[in-house]
Amino acid sequence: DSGVTQTPKHLITATGQRVTLRCSPRSGDLSVYWYQQSLDQGLQFLIQYYNGEERAKGNILERFSAQQFPDLHSELNLSSLELGDSALYFCASSAELWGSEQFFGPGTRLTVL
């Protein structure tokens, strides 16, 4: 158990819909990351927050957004969903802004029908 929790575990929705994925980092970790894992693209970094502020952006679509709240939990919002958004979404956390190991949650499996 990494100490990172993600909800829900599974999500099935339809094209065009909007969903919110939630992540609680390990106790004390200030940095939260979101990654997407799909069969064709592998594991890709989406976005990083540190203590409430966005710090780095990767291959995140404009239809996706994220935020980190004062209690340090984070949410990833996916809108106007397409079939290709079906993937595993992982949240990770680390103690520092950089240079420290990342602890990954169990993931949320999103299926868009």
Next chain:
Amino acid sequence: DAKTTQPNSMESNEEEPVHLPCNHSTISGTDYIHWYRQLPSQGPEYVIHGLTSNVNNRMASLAIAEDRKSSTLILHRATLRDAAVYYCILNNNAGNMLTFGGGTRLMVKP
């Protein structure tokens, strides 16, 4: 970004040592070498990282070539639980995001 090259898959027998290679010929002086693994149906898990010197922890050892253009992750006694995809990642600490490649799928035979 500096890239890494790993074999797609490797096989090992249980309780034998496993050496997982990684080539990173374009590594820069500030790049750390990180290893993560992903067990089936789980999120990635940190294994080990290093800069220049060899490193040991409870999970594995990391041997880094003198010119830093390659490294080897060593599992001293493979168990069935070590069957996973192992990712070698360069991280220059200018940002902490991880760029995952294809990794090496390790299969462990009983």
